[in-house]
Amino acid sequence: MKKLLTRIVMVLVMLVVLNWVYSKWFFEKDLRKHSDIVELSWKVVDDSCRIIYLGESSNNNYGKEEVSHRKISDFTADYFPTVKMGDLTKSASHAQTYYYMLKHVPATSNVETVVVTMNLRSFGPNWIYSTLETALRKQLVLLEDYPPLVNRFMLAFKAYPIKTEQEWIDLIYWHRHHDPLNFPYDFPFDNNYAWDSAVGWNGLRDAEGRRDQQMTELACHYIKSYGFWIADDNVRLKDFDAIVGLCRERGWNLVFNLMAENVDKAHQLVGDDLLFLIKRNRDYLLNRYGNREGVRVVNNLSLLRDVNFIDQDWTTEHYYEEGRRMVAQNVAQCLKEFYPADYCPIEIKADTGHYRFSGEERTLNKQQPYSQALVLTADSIRPDWKMVNVAFMMKQIDGSHKTELVIEKRDAQGQASFETYPTWPQNSTLGQWEFVTFALPLDSAFRLSEQIKIYVFNFSESDVQIKDLDVSFRPAYLVPYVKAKSGR
Numbered sequence: 468m469k470k471l472l473t474r475i476v477m478v479l480v481m482l483v484v485l486n487w488v489y490s491k492w493f494f495e496k497d498l499r500k501h502s503d504i505v506e507l508s509w510k511v512v513d514d515s516c517r518i519i520y521l522g523e524s525s526n527n528n529y530g531k532e533e534v535s536h537r538k539i540s541d542f543t544a545d546y547f548p549t550v551k552m553g554d555l556t557k558s559a560s561h562a563q564t565y566y567y568m569l570k571h572v573p574a575t576s577n578v579e580t581v582v583v584t585m586n587l588r589s590f591g592p593n594w595i596y597s598t599l600e601t602a603l604r605k606q607l608v609l610l611e612d613y614p615p616l617v618n619r620f621m622l623a624f625k626a627y628p629i630k631t632e633q634e635w636i637d638l639i640y641w642h643r644h645h646d647p648l649n650f651p652y653d654f655p656f657d658n659n660y661a662w663d664s665a666v667g668w669n670g671l672r673d674a675e676g677r678r679d680q681q682m683t684e685l686a687c688h689y690i691k692s693y694g695f696w697i698a699d700d701n702v703r704l705k706d707f708d709a710i711v712g713l714c715r716e717r718g719w720n721l722v723f724n725l726m727a728e729n730v731d732k733a734h735q736l737v738g739d740d741l742l743f744l745i746k747r748n749r750d751y752l753l754n755r756y757g758n759r760e761g762v763r764v765v766n767n768l769s770l771l772r773d774v775n776f777i778d779q780d781w782t783t784e785h786y787y788e789e790g791r792r793m794v795a796q797n798v799a800q801c802l803k804e805f806y807p808a809d810y811c812p813i814e815i816k817a818d819t820g821h822y823r824f825s826g827e828e829r830t831l832n833k834q835q836p837y838s839q840a841l842v843l844t845a846d847s848i849r850p851d852w853k854m855v856n857v858a859f860m861m862k863q864i865d866g867s868h869k870t871e872l873v874i875e876k877r878d879a880q881g882q883a884s885f886e887t888y889p890t891w892p893q894n895s896t897l898g899q900w901e902f903v904t905f906a907l908p909l910d911s912a913f914r915l916s917e918q919i920k921i922y923v924f925n926f927s928e929s930d931v932q933i934k935d936l937d938v939s940f941r942p943a944y945l946v947p948y949v950k951a952k953s954g955r
Contacts, residue, residue: 512576516553518544518802521568522584523560525726525784530777535788542795543582547802547809551577559599561589562706569713580720580805582798583710586784587728587748587768590703591695592642598635649696654740663690671736674908685780686736692782693733693741697748707756715761720805723756723764724798725749726784731773731856735906746901765801767794769902772856772939774821789818820852820940828934831870831925838933840922845914852940857921858904859936861890863897868929872905876916890923900934909940 511519520526520540527538540554555568565583572578588594643659656662667687670678697704707723714721733741749768757764775790776783786794792815803810817823824839831838838859857872871887890903913919923933 511553511555511578512572514551514553515577516551517577518550518552518580518582519578520552520554520582521565522554522556524558525584526554526556528777528785530787533788539791539795542792543798545813546799546811547806548811549809550806561594562703562710566706566709566713569710574717578719580722580802581714582722582724585723585725585752587725587745588692588782590697590701590748591692592639592646593691595702596635596638598632643691646695648694650743659690659694662694663687666690666737682736688782689733689737689741693745696744697751711759711762721762722798722801723762725752725764725766725768727767727771727786727790727794728784729773729776730769730902731858731904731906734904763801765797767797769858770794770797772821772858772937774818774856774939774941789815789821820849822938824936826935828932830930830932831923832930833928836925838923839936840920841936841938843919845916845919848909848913848940851942853909853942855907855909856904856939856941857907858902859923860900860934861903862900862932864930866897867927868925868931869927870923870925870931873922873924874907875920876913877918878915879917
């Protein structure tokens with residue numbers, strides 16, 4: 468028995484020595500080779516950063532034709548010139564990756580505040596079971612809370628989810644077939660797969676009424692990406708919860724940056740039902756994390772218009788410079804709470820064809836039925852512009868108002884014609900701000916009119932509040948779902 472105990476002790480001592488040797492001379496090399504994300508954590512420590520921004524490709528993606536390649540984190544840092552800020556950016560990352568990055572920032576570092584990207588799509592099966600997951604999970608093995616030598620053995624024996632591309636795809640399909648869609652109203656489809664199949668079968672139509680296969684496929688991509696219901700057992704939630712716990716343990720301020728999604732395109736291609744799910748999932752995340760002590764959530768979800776998105780044939784959070792600047796501005800406004808004396812305001816100039824009335828709030832009633840109005844002349848409408856996106860925020864007081872978006876066109880003789888579009892958001896909550904968005908075609912009257920006005924009008928005596936009117940023109944054309952009522 469004594470010999471057995473001696474041998475056990477010798478083995479344990481040998482393992483401790485081997486772990487020490489491996490940690491001192493070989494572990495860092497393996498980390499750089501197999502878990503290069505840890506180098507990002509080391510860099511922000513070496514740079515003595517007080518604020519760190521964690522993101523995926525939304526942070527550093529830019530349009531091919533753009534001169535500026537600056538990141539969202541760079542634009543955010545401009546608001547705090549006296550505070551050192553760095554970023555941890557890794558393409559295809561999600562909350563689990565961010566957690567491991569943060570865990571390897573020493574508690575003794577200068578870090579005070581953490582900004583973490585939160586993508587709505589990352590809670591859906593398409594991202595959770597992405598074919599990129601095997602490679603991402605492999606990078607995390609050496610970062611586990613075990614002795615370095617144990618982690619190296621785990622990596623050698625592939626102790627991480629190893630699935631073929633088809634196996635990941637099969638998991639996505641299983642969840643799309645079986646995860647319920649809990650609409651609070653009658654909806655003809657029980658799951659994502661049935662909904663997607665119906666849209667794919669029926670198809671979208673172009674201006675001549677012919678099936679548009681490209682737009683049909685894009686509509687199906689939007690359903691696959693956003694047509695899900697975040698439930699309490701969603702696996703992504705535990706990763707964000709772990710980040711909350713880690714930041715609380717370290718004493719760091721935590722900001723979740725809920726990224727802008729192309730709600731204009733989602734509404735245009737699929738309609739109100741998809742917008743309902745997007746809004747519902749947004750509200751779930753705001754309620755879950757926005758009410759936690761020490762946590763702030765920046766709600767950028769409906770901030771940007773279709774023209775701000777680089778990718779028009781896929782669902783991504785990749786923005787042109789104006790969009791990156793606008794997201795950064797909202798993040799900076801949140802960080803101002805922690806660094807009021809260091810904050811320096813910056814004005815953002817809108818791109819050509821994009822008009823914003825940010826922050827201007829108005830109550831529409833019988834005495835003042837008009838919102839802010841965009842007034843244009845026909846010669847300001849470029850020939851290549853085919854559509855206009857109009858969006859704004861609305862707060863309903865009692866739900867009995869009759870509010871409509873109005874496109875007013877006046878000819879050379881001063882006669883006016885009007886197109887109106889009902890604006891009350893479907894299943895919205897009274898007393899809360901909600902976004903409304905439209906994608907409207909530019910007909911010949913736009914180009915022949917002497918003057919064009921775009922505004923919101925309340926036809927009832929019931930109050931409704933409007934703010935942040937946003938109008939943007941763009942070339943792409945597709946027959947919209949919403950039809951106008953015309954009058955003269």
